[in-house]
Amino acid sequence: MFNTRSQRRLSFVLPHLNQAATRARNIYDTRYPDGFDWQISEGLRDQARQNELVSIGASKTTDSRHITGHAIDVAMFDKNGTYIKTVTEDDYCRIAECMKAAAKEYAIAIVWGAVWDRDIRDLRPPFMAEIEAYKKRREDAGKKAFIDGVHFELSKREYP
16 A cells, blocks of 8 residues: 555645556555555656756656646655665566556556656556667657656646
């Protein structure tokens, strides 16, 4: 279950995102009972916080979906509640798989920050292959891929 801090952060994002994240967490706890604990590290942000994140390279835009309550970031913790800084993309793939299941169950269009150009409901396991395919599409377009595996947002197409 999400802790009180995460529940509070979710209370400030749009209801569909809150619903999907909460369901994804329940799915994760069932599928991976011995897995990492994950919580909501960021939800709604003000412009000052967004500017700060851009200045340190943690975000690429000052026009983030966090500012409007359309996005969340997650963080992983060990069983003692200690933040785990060195998790792999594959660890975040587990969360993404659960987010996909929740998005499909509730028909909510969500974009994952590791594969920005696809609805999470359209991604197929293994998710690491989806990330590599995304990187290749960006490279083929002459652009650099920004992989943000902690980030989930409501699709701009369905949630402008």
